Amino acid sequence: MTVSFIFKIALVFFLFFIIINLAKALFIIAKGDQPQKPLSHFLGRRVMLSAAVVLLLLLALSMGWITPNPRPY
Template sequence: MLLKILIVCLLIFMVFNLFRAMKIMLKGDSGGTSMTKFIGRRVLTSAIIILLLIIAVAMGWITPNPRPY
């Protein structure tokens, strides 16, 4: 259950960074914080989520659905 909560929190953090980057993009401000900082955080969060899922399946904490239909 803790793993699921962690993944959901990371997904929320990823969406939050996406919207912060969108805000900077729409503002068109060249000064201040860079949009790539937030996009980079989003990509890093996605990589962490994928690694957590792979580790959780390998350790047997979660089981994938054997029959998707």
């Protein structure tokens, strides 16, 4: 297994957790009752994970683990 493949798998898991936290926040809004954890907890976690994904992408690009697509022109 190459570093690129492991990184891509980790990136998919991060994106999956972002979607899960967004769905949990949606259910809290839809229910309207008082949850155990506030809505900002799940939204804040989603923002934190999104920032981590961007930083990991920048790190992977700079280290050469992944390469962007070539320009079409």
